[in-house]
Amino acid sequence: xxxxxxxxxxxxxxxxxxxxxxxxxxxxxxxxxxxxxxxxxxxxxxxxxxxxxxxxxxxxxxxxxxxxxxxxxxxxxxxxxxxxxxxxxxxxxxxxxxxxxxxxxxxxxxxxxxxxxxxxxxxxxxxxxxxxxxxxxxxxxx
Numbered sequence: 001x002x003x004x005x006x007x008x009x010x011x012x013x014x015x016x017x018x019x020x021x022x023x024x025x026x027x028x029x030x031x032x033x034x035x036x037x038x039x040x041x042x043x044x045x046x047x048x049x050x051x052x053x054x055x056x057x058x059x060x061x062x063x064x065x066x067x068x069x070x071x072x073x074x075x076x077x078x079x080x081x082x083x084x085x086x087x088x089x090x091x092x093x094x095x096x097x098x099x100x101x102x103x104x105x106x107x108x109x110x111x112x113x114x115x116x117x118x119x120x121x122x123x124x125x126x127x128x129x130x131x132x133x134x135x136x137x138x139x140x141x142x
Contacts, residue, residue: 034084045088047130049088051126055120059117062117075089097114
Protein backbone atom coordinates (compact mmCIF):
# COMPACT_ATOMS: atom_id res chain seq x y z
CA UNK A 1 0.00 0.00 0.00
CA UNK A 2 1.36 3.38 -1.05
CA UNK A 3 -0.03 6.71 0.08
CA UNK A 4 -1.96 8.32 -2.73
CA UNK A 5 0.07 11.25 -4.09
CA UNK A 6 -2.91 12.91 -5.81
CA UNK A 7 -3.48 16.45 -4.43
CA UNK A 8 -7.25 15.91 -4.04
CA UNK A 9 -6.91 12.52 -2.31
CA UNK A 10 -8.20 12.00 1.20
CA UNK A 11 -5.30 11.96 3.71
CA UNK A 12 -6.05 8.34 4.60
CA UNK A 13 -6.49 7.25 0.97
CA UNK A 14 -4.13 4.68 -0.45
CA UNK A 15 -3.18 3.91 -4.02
CA UNK A 16 -3.32 0.22 -4.88
CA UNK A 17 -1.64 -1.00 -8.01
CA UNK A 18 -1.74 -4.67 -7.05
CA UNK A 19 -5.21 -6.27 -7.01
CA UNK A 20 -4.03 -8.93 -4.56
CA UNK A 21 -2.90 -6.23 -2.10
CA UNK A 22 -6.27 -4.51 -2.50
CA UNK A 23 -8.13 -7.78 -1.84
CA UNK A 24 -5.98 -8.45 1.23
CA UNK A 25 -6.67 -4.96 2.61
CA UNK A 26 -10.43 -5.35 2.05
CA UNK A 27 -10.37 -8.79 3.72
CA UNK A 28 -8.51 -7.29 6.68
CA UNK A 29 -11.17 -4.58 7.08
CA UNK A 30 -14.07 -7.03 6.76
CA UNK A 31 -14.41 -8.20 10.39
CA UNK A 32 -14.29 -4.65 11.74
CA UNK A 33 -16.91 -3.46 9.24
CA UNK A 34 -19.18 -6.43 10.05
CA UNK A 35 -18.84 -5.83 13.81
CA UNK A 36 -19.62 -2.12 13.38
CA UNK A 37 -22.62 -2.88 11.16
CA UNK A 38 -23.90 -5.44 13.67
CA UNK A 39 -23.55 -2.93 16.54
CA UNK A 40 -25.32 -0.16 14.60
CA UNK A 41 -28.14 -2.49 13.56
CA UNK A 42 -28.61 -3.85 17.08
CA UNK A 43 -28.60 -0.34 18.58
CA UNK A 44 -31.25 0.98 16.20
CA UNK A 45 -33.42 -2.15 16.52
CA UNK A 46 -33.44 -1.72 20.30
CA UNK A 47 -34.19 1.99 19.84
CA UNK A 48 -37.09 1.10 17.53
CA UNK A 49 -38.48 -1.33 20.11
CA UNK A 50 -38.33 1.33 22.84
CA UNK A 51 -40.07 3.87 20.59
CA UNK A 52 -42.82 1.37 19.69
CA UNK A 53 -43.33 0.63 23.37
CA UNK A 54 -43.46 4.35 24.17
CA UNK A 55 -45.99 4.95 21.38
CA UNK A 56 -48.09 2.04 22.70
CA UNK A 57 -48.39 3.76 26.08
CA UNK A 58 -51.59 5.75 25.63
CA UNK A 59 -53.04 8.20 23.16
CA UNK A 60 -52.55 8.81 20.32
CA UNK A 61 -51.48 5.14 20.45
CA UNK A 62 -53.33 2.33 22.19
CA UNK A 63 -54.20 2.68 25.87
CA UNK A 64 -52.34 0.59 28.42
CA UNK A 65 -54.58 -1.77 30.36
CA UNK A 66 -52.25 -4.49 31.68
CA UNK A 67 -48.95 -3.59 30.00
CA UNK A 68 -48.63 -7.07 28.51
CA UNK A 69 -48.89 -5.83 24.92
CA UNK A 70 -46.20 -3.21 25.44
CA UNK A 71 -43.93 -5.75 27.16
CA UNK A 72 -44.45 -8.32 24.37
CA UNK A 73 -42.17 -6.52 21.89
CA UNK A 74 -38.80 -8.15 21.24
CA UNK A 75 -35.74 -7.82 18.98
CA UNK A 76 -33.92 -10.53 17.03
CA UNK A 77 -30.62 -9.69 15.30
CA UNK A 78 -29.12 -12.27 12.93
CA UNK A 79 -25.92 -12.39 10.91
CA UNK A 80 -26.03 -14.75 7.95
CA UNK A 81 -23.63 -14.90 5.04
CA UNK A 82 -22.14 -11.51 5.81
CA UNK A 83 -25.56 -9.83 6.04
CA UNK A 84 -26.91 -8.34 9.25
CA UNK A 85 -30.65 -8.11 9.81
CA UNK A 86 -32.86 -7.19 12.72
CA UNK A 87 -36.51 -7.91 13.33
CA UNK A 88 -38.53 -6.01 15.91
CA UNK A 89 -41.66 -8.06 16.55
CA UNK A 90 -44.49 -9.09 18.81
CA UNK A 91 -46.51 -12.26 18.78
CA UNK A 92 -49.49 -10.52 20.38
CA UNK A 93 -52.58 -11.06 18.21
CA UNK A 94 -53.88 -7.51 18.74
CA UNK A 95 -50.90 -5.78 17.10
CA UNK A 96 -52.47 -5.51 13.63
CA UNK A 97 -55.83 -4.34 14.97
CA UNK A 98 -54.19 -1.69 17.13
CA UNK A 99 -51.95 -0.39 14.33
CA UNK A 100 -54.48 -0.45 11.46
CA UNK A 101 -57.88 -0.58 13.17
CA UNK A 102 -60.67 -3.08 12.51
CA UNK A 103 -64.21 -2.69 11.29
CA UNK A 104 -66.35 -5.79 11.01
CA UNK A 105 -67.35 -8.99 12.76
CA UNK A 106 -64.75 -11.28 14.28
CA UNK A 107 -64.84 -15.09 14.42
CA UNK A 108 -66.86 -15.03 17.62
CA UNK A 109 -69.55 -12.83 16.03
CA UNK A 110 -68.61 -9.65 17.89
CA UNK A 111 -69.09 -6.38 15.99
CA UNK A 112 -66.13 -3.96 15.99
CA UNK A 113 -65.57 -0.41 14.84
CA UNK A 114 -62.06 0.01 16.23
CA UNK A 115 -60.08 3.00 14.98
CA UNK A 116 -56.37 2.65 14.20
CA UNK A 117 -53.83 3.68 16.83
CA UNK A 118 -50.60 3.89 14.82
CA UNK A 119 -47.61 3.21 17.03
CA UNK A 120 -45.32 1.01 14.92
CA UNK A 121 -44.98 3.04 11.72
CA UNK A 122 -44.41 6.39 13.49
CA UNK A 123 -41.62 4.77 15.52
CA UNK A 124 -40.09 3.34 12.34
CA UNK A 125 -40.26 6.69 10.52
CA UNK A 126 -38.56 8.35 13.49
CA UNK A 127 -35.77 5.73 13.70
CA UNK A 128 -35.00 5.16 10.01
CA UNK A 129 -33.06 8.40 9.21
CA UNK A 130 -30.69 7.95 12.16
CA UNK A 131 -30.12 4.31 11.25
CA UNK A 132 -29.26 5.14 7.64
CA UNK A 133 -26.95 7.97 8.73
CA UNK A 134 -25.19 5.68 11.22
CA UNK A 135 -24.65 3.07 8.49
CA UNK A 136 -23.35 5.75 6.14
CA UNK A 137 -20.96 7.26 8.66
CA UNK A 138 -20.11 4.05 10.50
CA UNK A 139 -20.62 5.77 13.84
CA UNK A 140 -23.23 5.19 16.54
CA UNK A 141 -24.98 8.33 17.80
CA UNK A 142 -24.03 9.65 21.23
